[in-house]
Amino acid sequence: MTSIKITILELGNWFLQPLWHSRWIILPVITSICVMAMLIGAVIAAPREIIEGDVQRLMYIHVPSAIISYLAFGITAVASAILLINGKLYWDAIARASAGIGLLLTFFALSTGAIWGKPIWGIYWTWDARLTTTLVLFLIYSSYLLVRNLGNANDTRAARYAAIVGLIGYLDIPLIHFSVDWWRTLHPQRIVFDIRPSLPTEMLIVLGIAFLAVLSLVLWLILLSATTEYLHQQVGKLSGDLDQMES
Amino acid sequence: MDNALEFMFAGFAVFWAGLFVYLLILQQRIRSLNEQILLLRERLKGITLNDNSD
Numbered sequence: 001m002t003s004i005k006i007t008i009l010e011l012g013n014w015f016l017q018p019l020w021h022s023r024w025i026i027l028p029v030i031t032s033i034c035v036m037a038m039l040i041g042a043v044i045a046a047p048r049e050i051i052e053g054d055v056q057r058l059m060y061i062h063v064p065s066a067i068i069s070y071l072a073f074g075i076t077a078v079a080s081a082i083l084l085i086n087g088k089l090y091w092d093a094i095a096r097a098s099a100g101i102g103l104l105l106t107f108f109a110l111s112t113g114a115i116w117g118k119p120i121w122g123i124y125w126t127w128d129a130r131l132t133t134t135l136v137l138f139l140i141y142s143s144y145l146l147v148r149n150l151g152n153a154n155d156t157r158a159a160r161y162a163a164i165v166g167l168i169g170y171l172d173i174p175l176i177h178f179s180v181d182w183w184r185t186l187h188p189q190r191i192v193f194d195i196r197p198s199l200p201t202e203m204l205i206v207l208g209i210a211f212l213a214v215l216s217l218v219l220w221l222i223l224l225s226a227t228t229e230y231l232h233q234q235v236g237k238l239s240g241d242l243d244q245m246e247s
Numbered sequence: 248m249d250n251a252l253e254f255m256f257a258g259f260a261v262f263w264a265g266l267f268v269y270l271l272i273l274q275q276r277i278r279s280l281n282e283q284i285l286l287l288r289e290r291l292k293g294i295t296l297n298d299n300s301d
Contacts, residue, residue: 019288055251057256104269111265112258119251119272221269228276242290 007053018234027220034213060206064214068110070173072102072218073141077170080163090230095118095166096148097225099141101218106138121186128181130187133172142237153232
């Protein structure tokens with residue numbers, strides 16, 4: 001049994017180590033391919049929606065951005081919780097990086113939603129439950145980054161305060177998700193994550209590619225951003241040690 | 248909905264512009280990290296030279 005475990009671990013290392021070492025080559029390449037496929041799929045390959053017309057193609061950015069922002073903020077919440085428990089600052093680097101990406105995705109969801117809404121609803125914005133709770137999410141995680149940026153990279157107190165905001169902020173996500181069920185809203189009901197998705201197969205395939213594209217983009221950017229934040233922490237720590245040595 | 252195509256392009260433009268701005272901010276952060284590392288290297292060199300002269 002132990003030898004089987006060791007073999008599996010060795011195989012895992014054999015497969016994962018080269019993958020991890022070449023992450024800065026693999027991730028940009030996969031992301032570029034997926035994003036190009038998403039654009040071609042969204043603009044050319046996907047069928048034109050009969051009622052809404054071409055503007056409906058914004059769905060291929062709007063829906064993946066909104067859903068994957070939940071994942072990014074989820075990473076922030078989990079990393080914040082771990083930081084609050086063990087106090088290790090590299091969790092703060094991960095939380096900050098994923099909060100930044102989550103904000104970018106929420107911005108995409110809000111802005112493409114507004115642009116999509118104008119020709120369909122006749123207005124860019126309305127204080128609808130789904131839209132308002134999403135805006136609240138954007139403001140919560142903006143304040144998370146503001147709180148975090150009050151201190152420097154190695155400020156444990158600022159990191160802990162920000163972690164509390166990052167953790168509590170996640171409570172808004174179930175509210176966003178179920179807002180279309182709980183309140184009467186202008187925003188359409190769920191069409192993808194339902195028992196029987198109400199989209200034609202061609203649209204579902206392009207939407208799947210779009211999800212892959214946004215997901216790979218997010219993974220790459222979170223990894224890049226978290227590494228940068230972590231290195232900032234390390235450089236700050238070394239600089240502090242040198243100050244002590246010199247004095 | 249005659250001009251819906253314009254809205255579609257506006258939406259895609261927002262996506263690219265947002266991504267571009269984010270990457271620009273990230274690049275600035277990496278550049279500042281590089282500057283800090285260079286500064287640290289200079290300080291370390293100074294300390295090593297002082298130690299050798301002692």
